[in-house]
Amino acid sequence: MALTEEQIAALTEKAWEIRRKIIKTIVWAGGGHVGGALSQVDILVILYYHYMNIDPQNPKWENRDRLILSKGHGGVGYAPILADKGYFHEELLQKFNHTHSDFAMHLDHLKVPGVDASTGSLGHGLPIAVGLALGAKLKGKKWRTFCILGDGECNEGSVWEAAMAAKHYNLSNLTAFVDRNQLCIDGSVENIMALEPFKEKWMSFGWNTLEIDGHDFQQLGKAIENAHETTEKPTMIIANTVKGKGVDYMEGEVPWHYGGLDPEKEEMALKSIDQLYGKT
Amino acid sequence: MSSQFHNYDIEKMTPTEIYGEVLTQMGKAREEIVTLTADLAKSTKTKKFASEFPERFFNVGIAEQNLFGIASGMALAGFLPFVSTFAVFASLRASEQIRTDICYQNLNCKIIATHSGLSFGQAGTTHHCTEDMGVMRSFANMTVIAPADGYEIANAVISSADYPGPVYIRIGREFERPVHKHHEYGYEIGKAITLHEGSDVTVIACGTGVLHAEKAARILNENRGIKVKVIDMHTIKPLDQKAVLEAIEETGKIITVENHSIIGGLGSAVAETIAESGKLCHLKRLGVPDSFSGVGHPEELQKYYSIDTEGIISAISEMVGETPEVDKETKLALNDDWKNVV
Numbered sequence: 001m002a003l004t005e006e007q008i009a010a011l012t013e014k015a016w017e018i019r020r021k022i023i024k025t026i027v028w029a030g031g032g033h034v035g036g037a038l039s040q041v042d043i044l045v046i047l048y049y050h051y052m053n054i055d056p057q058n059p060k061w062e063n064r065d066r067l068i069l070s071k072g073h074g075g076v077g078y079a080p081i082l083a084d085k086g087y088f089h090e091e092l093l094q095k096f097n098h099t100h101s102d103f104a105m106h107l108d109h110l111k112v113p114g115v116d117a118s119t120g121s122l123g124h125g126l127p128i129a130v131g132l133a134l135g136a137k138l139k140g141k142k143w144r145t146f147c148i149l150g151d152g153e154c155n156e157g158s159v160w161e162a163a164m165a166a167k168h169y170n171l172s173n174l175t176a177f178v179d180r181n182q183l184c185i186d187g188s189v190e191n192i193m194a195l196e197p198f199k200e201k202w203m204s205f206g207w208n209t210l211e212i213d214g215h216d217f218q219q220l221g222k223a224i225e226n227a228h229e230t231t232e233k234p235t236m237i238i239a240n241t242v243k244g245k246g247v248d249y250m251e252g253e254v255p256w257h258y259g260g261l262d263p264e265k266e267e268m269a270l271k272s273i274d275q276l277y278g279k280t
Numbered sequence: 281m282s283s284q285f286h287n288y289d290i291e292k293m294t295p296t297e298i299y300g301e302v303l304t305q306m307g308k309a310r311e312e313i314v315t316l317t318a319d320l321a322k323s324t325k326t327k328k329f330a331s332e333f334p335e336r337f338f339n340v341g342i343a344e345q346n347l348f349g350i351a352s353g354m355a356l357a358g359f360l361p362f363v364s365t366f367a368v369f370a371s372l373r374a375s376e377q378i379r380t381d382i383c384y385q386n387l388n389c390k391i392i393a394t395h396s397g398l399s400f401g402q403a404g405t406t407h408h409c410t411e412d413m414g415v416m417r418s419f420a421n422m423t424v425i426a427p428a429d430g431y432e433i434a435n436a437v438i439s440s441a442d443y444p445g446p447v448y449i450r451i452g453r454e455f456e457r458p459v460h461k462h463h464e465y466g467y468e469i470g471k472a473i474t475l476h477e478g479s480d481v482t483v484i485a486c487g488t489g490v491l492h493a494e495k496a497a498r499i500l501n502e503n504r505g506i507k508v509k510v511i512d513m514h515t516i517k518p519l520d521q522k523a524v525l526e527a528i529e530e531t532g533k534i535i536t537v538e539n540h541s542i543i544g545g546l547g548s549a550v551a552e553t554i555a556e557s558g559k560l561c562h563l564k565r566l567g568v569p570d571s572f573s574g575v576g577h578p579e580e581l582q583k584y585y586s587i588d589t590e591g592i593i594s595a596i597s598e599m600v601g602e603t604p605e606v607d608k609e610t611k612l613a614l615n616d617d618w619k620n621v622v
Contacts, residue, residue, distance in 0.1 A: 066356075108384075109385060110386065116356065117356060117381075118380070118381075121380050123345070124381055126349075127348075127353065127377070128353040130349070130350050131349065131352060131353015131354040131356070131357065132356055134338070134353065134354060134357075135354045135356070135357025135359055136357060138314070139358070158343075158377075161345060161346035162350075165340055165346055165350065
């Protein structure tokens with residue numbers, strides 16, 4: 001069922017709020033992976049506020065849907081969503097990255113409620129997601145596993161080991177996204193180690209593969225529903241995104257993979273986000 | 281300790297076959313057990329589990345990183361994974377997956393690594409593994425076990441299922457003679473077993489070294505009156521430091537024996553304990569020196585690296601101030617002893 005206009009409006013409002021919260025968290029943290037945190041936001045928002053079957057009051061509930069943020073450096077963009085959902089108090093975000101804080105750039109699932117696996121080292125998340133999806137199948141459980149990868153991460157061989165296995169085990173309960181923002185630390189993914197033809201690669205691995213605009217809730221919703229209807233194979237949603245999306249001076253800029261924000265830059269960032277959402 | 285799961289033929293089965301048998305018996309009793317391998321079901325003897333419980337067996341192909349990633353996902357989903365591949369691939373190829381996906385998340389995942397040490401001697405150095413204890417010992421939350429024989433492998437595998445967190449058990453490839461007489465000898469993870477009492481020198485051994493150490497102690501006692509204490513230190517981490525401290529007090533002379541590099545494994549763990557004890561103790565580590573291991577028959581390689589009976593006798597002799605050259609009578613005793621066993 002396609003999303004209604006009201007639903008899209010509500011998700012859009014939430015994406016605006018979360019983008020602002022990410023900027024605040026980056027400031028509290030003294031810096032963070034802001035570019036990728038902003039490119040992945042809309043994928044996480046539609047999952048956490050529309051599709052995922054979760055109970056933030058009971059983070060270990062066995063029948064919950066799982067999410068593995070394989071691009072673990074996106075933690076600074078993920079934690080504000082978990083706080084907003086009520087997994088923990090939002091005030092805790094003010095300690096992000098601080099010494100002895102439970103919140104590091106790459107989130108620890110033993111410390112942060114709602115995080116289903118500790119990630120950070122790239123190429124690890126998809127194999128873990130395959131194990132979770134396989135586990136659900138073996139237990140005869142209906143819960144789904146979602147996994148979000150970075151595009152640069154797809155240079156890791158272990159991603160493709162897991163891609164092979166997911167189809168081999170016909171894991172239709174696994175839906176993965178690639179946050180295809182085209183940039184990694186050192187520059188353009190295509191220049192450093194090309195992934196294209198990317199869609200064809202996933203298709204040839206036997207995945208139901210869709211390519212969409214990763215900032216368009218209508219397209220994201222259709223793709224997720226397509227994944228839910230697909231049988232016998234996992235789904236890969238290549239979400240074309242813009243690194244730093246929402247902050248004009250960061251968008252598509254390699255140096256904003258990781259950065260800190262002084263009060264002036266913070267204000268500019270928030271203003272830009274407000275403008276994007278017509279909040280001025 | 282109950283005899284449950286201890287149904288195997290110690291005289292005929294290799295340690296790996298015993299593992300495969302015990303795992304299968306455990307699989308019958310515990311539905312949460314899943315077994316995973318990377319195209320080594322035959323070699324790691326997990327094939328038996330596979331044929332009994334095909335729905336709980338996953339052969340992920342030749343992809344060790346994915347093997348341990350999937351295992352961690354299954355542990356997160358509430359299963360109790362037993363993961364088997366060769367020691368070299370587990371500890372080195374998939375080292376980071378074990379460290380970050382399994383140990384960091386403190387998952388209840390058991391790694392049974394076969395073909396460890398020099399046990400795949402003729403395959404060449406690519407398939408030896410003299411580094412795994414060093415690597416695994418450095419991972420927080422990890423328990424590291426090097427069982428001495430088939431009984432101890434069974435005990436370690438059975439105990440690991442209810443031992444919290446990740447456990448790494450290294451076993452060999454070939455048939456190994458048993459050291460213990462029965463599976464009931466008070467096995468407990470983290471608790472050393474004293475096989476032989478003595479006041480002159482202590483030999484602390486693990487894995488294949490235990491049998492040789494016990495034999496060396498017996499021969500030296502009978503032929504030359506040298507009293508050697510022998511400790512089966514099956515658990516390298518957490519190390520039974522109390523047993524080491526007692527050995528320092530009782531003998532002041534310790535020799536470690538391991539089918540592993542002298543860097544990072546049992547010898548290093550014992551050396552750390554001695555150094556921090558503040559006590560004076562003479563230490564000699566027997567194992568593979570800082571070099572890539574040579575190629576050959578496993579027993580000949582053990583001889584070459586002095587981790588066999590003769591090598592241990594030689595090291596003990598030197599430590600008590602006698603010539604390391606093995607005399608004729610001892611050599612004869614060695615030969616007789618082997619004949620008796622074989």
